[in-house]
Amino acid sequence: MKLKTLQETFHHALDGDYDSREVDHFFFMVCEYYFNFKRITLALEPDYSISETEAIPVLDALESLKRHEPIQYVLKSTEFYGMEFQVNNSVLIPRPETEELVAWIIESELGQTTKPLRILDIGTGSGCIAISLAKKFNNAEVYAVDVSEDALAVATQNAKHNKVDVNFIHADILSVETYKNAHFKLPFDVIVSNPPYVRDLEKLQMKANVLDHEPHLALFVEDHDPLKFYKAITKLAKDNLVNDGLLFFEINEFLGDEMVDLLKAHTFTHVELRQDMFKRNRMIKGIKEL
Numbered sequence: 001m002k003l004k005t006l007q008e009t010f011h012h013a014l015d016g017d018y019d020s021r022e023v024d025h026f027f028f029m030v031c032e033y034y035f036n037f038k039r040i041t042l043a044l045e046p047d048y049s050i051s052e053t054e055a056i057p058v059l060d061a062l063e064s065l066k067r068h069e070p071i072q073y074v075l076k077s078t079e080f081y082g083m084e085f086q087v088n089n090s091v092l093i094p095r096p097e098t099e100e101l102v103a104w105i106i107e108s109e110l111g112q113t114t115k116p117l118r119i120l121d122i123g124t125g126s127g128c129i130a131i132s133l134a135k136k137f138n139n140a141e142v143y144a145v146d147v148s149e150d151a152l153a154v155a156t157q158n159a160k161h162n163k164v165d166v167n168f169i170h171a172d173i174l175s176v177e178t179y180k181n182a183h184f185k186l187p188f189d190v191i192v193s194n195p196p197y198v199r200d201l202e203k204l205q206m207k208a209n210v211l212d213h214e215p216h217l218a219l220f221v222e223d224h225d226p227l228k229f230y231k232a233i234t235k236l237a238k239d240n241l242v243n244d245g246l247l248f249f250e251i252n253e254f255l256g257d258e259m260v261d262l263l264k265a266h267t268f269t270h271v272e273l274r275q276d277m278f279k280r281n282r283m284i285k286g287i288k289e290l
């Protein structure tokens, strides 16, 4: 089968559900993954033929895409902060705005320090935040917590794949008992979290690829207490950060003011909201002062 015929099969099956450029992008990604073709090869050699056996995984991938499975789950991998991460449907697919949060941490006052650091990432999922920080700060001892054992298995693989050490811990951050028993070495210099923050009212706007495939445990929080993770983590941070320690969160863009109030109420200073590349309030930082 010629590559161009295969590409037409993709368009025939997916145009309508996705825009045409996105369909080409999927096709290129799938071919790159299965045949290690570079995009340019595909563009320059549309008459290149592959055997029926070679076409099987590509057509299987197409079936998954028809069911709106995200391309990252179909290919079982994604890129975050220049590194490759394995993903499956027990972990959230790392997002570009989370890369911006990691960049903020790296550019902060910590970027210059050579002193030993202790960092905690809460709700680590694929491990993307913890692993990126461990890669950047080789002076850091990094801890990462998740309530999902399946997510921790993926994160552990990702740390190994990216050749960094992270101490992964199974704990429920909403239960004081579980994290009291966790084997953290205290205190921390930095606590960071991207916890679940999507409310029911925002669920309605979500696309099928997110809603039907990504883990609800990673996404949703009840409408009546949308800051419940942030409250628990801010309290934990107040009690377990060094003086001058930093707290960073990714946040719900509609709850920026509430988050500023929460951090200030816990005596964090220099509280700063930051917008992502789409000009939405998506990150916050505070400094613990005694």
Ligand SMILES: C[S@@+](CC[C@H](N)C(=O)[O-])C[C@H]1O[C@@H](n2cnc3c(N)ncnc32)[C@H](O)[C@@H]1O
Pocket (backbone or CB within 6 Å): 091, 092, 093, 094, 095, 098, 122, 123, 124, 125, 126, 127, 128, 129, 145, 146, 147, 148, 151, 171, 172, 173, 174, 194, 195, 196, 197, 217, 218, 219
């Ligand atoms: C929004 S995802 C973030 C994943 C990853 N840090 C990222 O930025 O891509 C939230 C994570 O919090 C975890 N989580 C949910 N409830 C939790 C709890 N009670 N205690 C600890 N982790 C929890 C989920 O399993 C999920 O991995």
